Amino acid sequence: MMAPMTSTKRSHPDDISPKSKTVLTIPNSPSDSSERSPKRVCRLSPTHRGGTSHVSNLKIAVVCSSNQNRSMEAHNLLRKRGFRVQSFGTGSCVKLPGPTVDKPNIYSFDTPYQDQFVDLKRKDSAFYTQNGLLNMLDRNRRIKEKPERFQENQDEFDLIVTCQERVFDQVLENMSERGGNSCKMVHVINVEIKDNHDDATLGAFVIHELAKEICSSEDPEAEVEEIIDTMEKKKKQRFLYSPSFY
Structure with a gap:
């Protein structure tokens, strides 16, 4: 089992390194829980507060390597459920x-x-x-017409869900290289999904449930880590999480 990594509160884009990430794991004992870092304040725009408005206003990106299987399966499901969603790949081809x-x-x-x-x-x-x-x-x-590469897209999202740790790292690296100055926070979460048709289908439902929980939260910016922790326990899998900035 991968050991927990200590998270650090970030307040500015320059503080985020390409490889900085928080591995949220299920505590095995009270001592594990006490070692977790203080909860990070996460901010979504005010329009994302309250009821079902989250579904129509939260802007989500789902990212895999080639924008073919995993990200498109999740794109399809989220779109059918009413979310504002786009999908991307991070590969060179x-x-x-x-x-x-x-x-x-x-x-x-x-x-x-x-x-x-x-x-x-x-x-x-x-x-x-x-x-x-x-x-x-x-x-x-x-x-949609064709695959899209994340590194070539300039849209801003509230939530970016990646489907592989390597893709998670590539997204964070690209975000740190953009040099944006809006200081708008985006939550980047990795849901590890094997690249086959069956696992892509199952993974899409996990991503949908994660997005739904964030959307339905009364205070998502303060509760995102708690939501992820609950999802980990329920799904018996680890998620990677890191804030990033535009």
């Missing part, structure tokens, strides 16, 4: 499984899902139907 491990299908982020769908269908319709890629791309093209 889009990689999809090929006929062998050493022969992936590689596309640029500018390649529409429709074009990827047509390309794989042309290459081997039966194979890519059987492994679920054509079905995945068919879903993706119904949601």
Whole structure:
């Protein structure tokens, strides 16, 4: 089991290093709980307070590596449930499984899902139907035109949920490099999800439940760590959390 890391209160973008992160773990004893750092004050804009208005106003980004499977499954579910959501990848290109491990299908982020769908269908319709890629791309093209790279997007979000620790680190690194001066806080939370169709579906429901709990909180900025801790106990998995700033 990964040992808890000590969190430090941050008050300015310059205080956030690319690798700074809080690992929130389930306390095994009272002594574990007493070693946890004081609760960090987290701030969302006033429009996010109260009832169901959270669902329509909280701006969420879901991020995986290629903006294909995990982030798009969560994007699809959150969108259907009424959330304002966008999805992204952090990789240098889009990689999809090929006929062998050493022969992936590689596309640029500018390649529409429709074009990827047509390309794989042309290459081997039966194979890519059987492994679920054509079905995945068919879903993706119904949601938006093409994959988007997080590092190239300048929108501001209230909550960023990543699907892999490496992606979590890349998001924090990019945020620290942007040099923004608005000092608007964004909560960055990692929900570790294996990159396969079944786990992406299950992970999307975890992300939805996390977003719903944050939205329904009367004081989300003060309760985000408590919400994450409760989710960890309920789901029996660890989350990574760090504030960042625009």
